[in-house]
Amino acid sequence: MKRFKATKDFKIKNYPTKINMNAEKAKSGLKDLRKQIAQIQDIMYAHNKYSVLICLQGMDTAGKDSLIREVFKDFNARGVVVHSFKTPTSKELQHDYLWRHYIALPERGKFAVFNRTHYENVLVTRVHPEYLLNENLPKLNDIKSLKPLFWKNRFDQINAFEKHITQNGTIILKFYLNLSKQEQKDRLLRRLEEEDHNWKFSPGDLAERKLWDKYMHCYEEAIKNTSTAYAPWFIIPADDKKTARFIVAKTILEELKKYKDISYPELPEDIEQHINSYRNELNDEE
Structure with missing residues (x-):
């Protein structure tokens, strides 16, 4: 799986x-793979010291929804929560851009999947900087005043956010579903042609597609500046959905296996000393 990990000189x-x-x-x-991951999650739930944050990013039609459904299918429902972040609400805009992501972080022992993530704040807002005006940021009255330093600061803020939560027990794995422009075209056409997929189509998909090169540049900058040892990015070939799901699951499993201290908790000594008497008490019930 090492070949899919983003490097410091990352180029899409x-x-x-x-x-x-x-x-x-x-x-x-x-x-x-998913059975093995679910088993580790079960141990994590009992261990109650780590949580796992899975971040999924990719262009429209990259297959994020179906990947979530298939990779986490064998999880106990209590063990995983999926958050799909859309346009910020008025309440969310009254806080800093990381706030809504922070409050959605997984509890200890659980997984959270962010379907689109805090990285939208250095992707969509960079392609459409006018959206930043909704954040009511100090000293930002028009997009003409935006400087490259603004985006560098956001990368630094995201790195600090991720470092903070990893130091407090959250394992972060970030996946960019690397879809070709041709494959996106084919999938958009299927949405138009297949009746049970029509509902997924939005004319906005075509407008965003015209900005493909801008998005690729912004993804490249974001990944290059935020792929760290504590929160790595993995670049997943996404033109074939089945292969993409396998690689993501394989990566999750291999990364979690590195944590040798995740184990079922030991039985308290006072219970272990009397375990036979408890067993006899239950067996002697009439």
Whole structure:
């Protein structure tokens, strides 16, 4: 999985959108992987010291929703919460841009999946800087006053946010679903042609597609500036959904296995000393 990890000199063009992998083998392999991840989550729940934050980013149609459904299918419902972040509400805009993400962080022992994440604040707002005016930021009265330093500061703020929560027990894994422009076109056409997918289509998808190159630049800058040892980015080939799901699940499993201290808690000594008497008491019930 190392080849999918973003480097400091990250360039999107150096990472594939598709790899040579049998889709059916990826599908069958996913079944085993997700059971293993669910088992680790069960241990984490009992251990109650770590939580896991899975961040998913990608262009429209990249397959985020279906990936969440398939990768976390075997989880106990109590063990995972999915947050889909859309346009900030009026209440959210009364706080700093990280606030709504902070309050959605997973409890100890649980997973949270951010479907679109705090990175929208250095992606969408960078492509559409006029959205920043809704945040009522001090000294930002028009987008003409925006300087490159503004975005550098946001990268630094995000890094500090992620460092803080990792130091307090949250494991962060960030995935960019790397979709080709041609594959996005094919998927948008399917949305138009297949009746059960029509509801997913929005004319806004076409408007954003015209800004593809801008988005690629902003993704490149964001990933390059925020892929750290404590919160790494993984660049996932997303032209084939089954392969993408397998690679994400495989990465999650391999990263979690690095935490050798995650284990079921030991039985308290006073209970362990009397375990046979408790067993006998239950067996002797009439």
